[in-house]
Amino acid sequence: MGSIDPSRAFVKEVKRIVIKVGTAVVTRNDGRLALGRLGALCEQIKELNSLGYDVIMVSSGAVGLGRQRLRYRRLVNSSFADLQKPQVDLDGKACAAVGQNSLMALYDSLFSQLDVTSAQLLVTDNDFRDKDFRRQLHETLKSLLSSKVIPIFNENDAVSTRKAPYEDSSGIFWDNDSLAALLALELKADLLVLLSDVEGLCSGPPSDPHSKLIHTYINEKHQGEITFGDKSRVGRGGMTAKVKAAVNAAYAGIPVIITSGFAAENIIKVLQGERIGTLFHQDAHLWAPVKEVDAREMAVAARESSRRLQALSSQDKKKILLDIADALETNEKLIRTENEADVAAAQYAGYEKSLVARLALKPGKISSLANSVRMLANMEDPIGRVLKRTELADGLILEKTSSPLGVLLIVFESRPDALVQIASLAIRSGNGLLLKGGKEAKQSNAILHKVITEAIPDTVGGRLIGLVTSREEIPELLKLDDVIDLVIPRGSNKLVTEIKSSTQIPVMGHADGICHVYIDKSANMDMAKRIVKDAKLDYPSGCNAMETLLAHKDVMLNGGLNDIIVDLQTEGVTLYGGPSASSLLNIPEAHSFHHEYSALACTVEIVDDVYAAIEHINQHGSAHTDCIVAEDEVVAKAFLRQVDSAAVFHNASTRFCDGARFGLGAEVGISTSRIHARGPVGVEGLLTTRWLLRGSGQVVDGDKGVNYIHKDLVIES
Template identity: 65%
Template sequence: MGSEWEAYVMPQWLNIEDSSGIFWDNDSLAALLALELKVDLLVLLSDVEGLYSGPPGEPHSKIIHTYIKEKHHCGITFGNKSRVGRGGMTAKVKAAVHAAFAGIPVIITSGFATDSITKVLKGERVGTLFHKDASLWAFPKEDSAREMAVSARDCSRRLQSISSEGRRRILLDIADALEANEKLILAENMADVISAQQSGYEQSLISRLSLKPGKISNLANSIRILARMEDPVGHVVSRTELFKWKWPSLEKVGKEAMRSNVVLHKIITGAIPENVGQKLIGLVTSRDEIPDLLKLDDVIDLVIPRGSSKLVSQIKESTKIPVLGHADGICHVYIDKSANMEMAKRIVLDAKADYPAACNAMVVNFPSIGSFRKHFLCISIFFGQRGINDIIAELRIEGVVLYGGAQASSSFDIPQANSFHHEYSSLACTLEVVDDVFSAIEHIHRYGSAHTDCIVTEDKKLQRFSLSRVDSAAVFHNASTFLRMGLVLGLVLRIHARGPVGVEGLLTSRWILRGNGQVVDGDKGVVYTHKILPLD
């Protein structure tokens, strides 16, 4: 690889008999070299993600994933030249068009984004593609992600205008439609499960994918419970009007659950009346659309990711849209020496073995309801050995793989854990022995994720102390951490909102000011009292 100057002063191997051999910047040089070397692909790296319809910093500029000369040549507004290069995007487009129409496909993409070239070689939809035959291709609209989001918002505004009874009727119709189509849903889900098994997915993922008997009925009943809740529309709290069911939703489905989610989406949207619009809930079927959606902070109000800690963290880092999602689910059960060991055994088994693949993220987001679950009992803290061997035996019967801290691994002959700060997504957990409740709380604060933690004890003084001192979003006494799921408590965070986030936590508010001509005018003669007023 040589520099631009080296290529310039050593032109004998280039075709410079005419002006086609002249270059003015690195981009035209790259195009010239690509033609001479007859490469399969030319990748031009930029300080932005690709070619935009206008200056990338402007809100209405959209990335162009496939450049079509007849369509885009006169419709693009270029901004300033590159901050670091010579010619800017104008030079890159000229070079790309020249190379592409000479038979060399070109992609302009970001040189700052992680793994840009790797993604290009994998065929992922990144950057802008230039190809001489692009005008002949049939491909989806490039603004489909924005159109989907805008349509969902438009439908949500229509939804706000109908009566509370009308919204309640929609929920009941959705519940009825789910139960009426249960066989179809289960058949599509079974096809997904079989496909996942044949593809070699881990058993923990297959367990999460599989719909257990009664799941559809439980979901329908949950929706009916929501429908019976008091509608807060028109209620005033501190002179603030609350709006329930502003629920435009865009759901991104995992490819392993594609058939299940497609049929669920079809059934649910089919129950939404025409005066609201079936586009109220969109279904994102391609991973390629996610980056475009995450840029729509002018349309999308909130992202609730479902998946691993890595996924949640990546989404938080790649969007300006507020993200509601807990990245880690490292949850503890502390069994005190005064605990009822039979109760402790039930709690531990339920928290760990009932649904080990559960995760704290949105499953489906219609009328602000979600099935929010987390992988509980990632670390269990025990005091003493009274009854512990029985619990360990029961966990092993359930197929739970046990790891231990320094004391537990030696006391109970189990392998030592690599780290206390680790979330398992399978039938596995870590045990440790601590001296007392103070040590337990210190351990929880050091290694936990402030998600959900539990103390099992019959000591009322210890119970009050633990519930007040453990700084987690949800703290339980004598109850399974698995109760921190869907309909029971909902999503859980520390900020915003502190603790479980159910239906009301997903509502939005609007401030209304009534006056009779007041103006600021430099605050002349004005005293602001901030007096609490009655709600009626």
């Protein structure tokens, strides 16, 4: 369970909840039922029911469903001549009658599969004018809820006395949003949730990248700010109707949350106090104004600070890093205390041991990080270096110079030490930075960010480095391709894949670390044994740890591989084999060659020669780091030349693929991309280039008066 947002603390007291399901949630774009969404919704309601909540549903969708079914029926029953005539609109009341039957049959079927009973209650506007009806409604609901039955309400459009209830907006209630608000008041609910096809209320149209989610609606603040947009594609009112119903209910004392019905766990998350959707609350205007994080404002501030940083002298930029290194050591005790709290919470939550290991800042780690920062500080200033100097024509000098990328967004998991490395690299390369760490390192990241930003002078500003604290802010940041220049995800394959599919900002990084060690028949077997054990055992969860061991068939035949296998198994490594190795070594067959264990496990396979090893690596690897152990120089050269990975080693452990070990000071990550930077990404990987041209009044004028010589000039130190 995530931590409860202060504005959502009231959910701890919620016992009775009214959930309104919009038409766009119930149906797909083609008008048919969205079975997957409804199934997930019913599973959430079953869970709430089993947790002891009183759950009351209001479901739209009958008219749209009925219309779709009657259109099909009319088509089936029409002759060709009938279809040539102008088509009369279907009667809305008939659509409601047919659709209501289908809708409730589906709910009954889905809930029955979950061992839950549901009940249908059809009401009209006039019913609520009758005191006896309202008294009976309470009695019926009391009986149903005491038996753990889920009541499902809908307006009985088929017999409504209004001429067109699905268009007429008068009366006590006028659509299912207002019906849900009325029922929440009538039945004394503790919370009303309105499920829609959007995340909540936005400051502009959802398609506008500058729009942002309004987490808490304050009537006086947001009334003139928001854009409601069009009506729902299938329902009656769209967001305008929802806001009107929500404001009315909240004013009467019922908290309301508008959120997406498309996400499988949103109702559960609401009741866990997570800050999703838009909250309407009668006391919202009294709450201390907590400034909501504005993703664009954070990114713009980082860019402005980075430009001030770039304007400093090399000595001043160096001093910032040295001050940060000192601050880390001065605050080591405080940092360790916060980190220990994160580690304890992770252990209590049952996280995997490999994650807890990455999370812990072990003794000596802070000093090591501080020394890495000092190493970066003492590097030559990388900004503004002349990389190439050319005389284009007489007196026309062109220089290619190094330049910061701009603003970086780094999303990383587990390791708080990564925050220090990334922040110091960003400062050294003159870039603004936005950081989002994993929730498991929340306290560690917060204290490290505070220590680092407080060491940055006011002339630059601590907003050079922004710390994103909520996962919900990431989608907003990923829209800002006009402000953020590069995204670097450091984490699981799932994290990297999600980010790549969610943004137009260039993404640099690696999804997998499927590293190979190939033992050639010419290998020194004592050396091979050392390298294999180090590559697998030194840090099994590292992205540069060996995940697949390839061996020449002769190494299998002469018993050398068997010795290595025994050593690995003695150290607790679980082995899986490819088709050849599994039968020859009597080990379980691996389900896939493209698998990152990040644990004491690896795949073993036998290959015919170095070219088979190269083909295997290029087909199944992740282009991260691959190694050959061989004494035959011809074989080694073929491997180094033909393996298409970011780092390829000869007679050295894959664990050497690391920014600090490469002498980069630190790394922001390891890139398996084939553009810009590849392998461990240090300062140089966070730079781009600019062209500076100096002349004395020259003009092109159709190139008539310019004599191009393109002469390379010596680069002055």
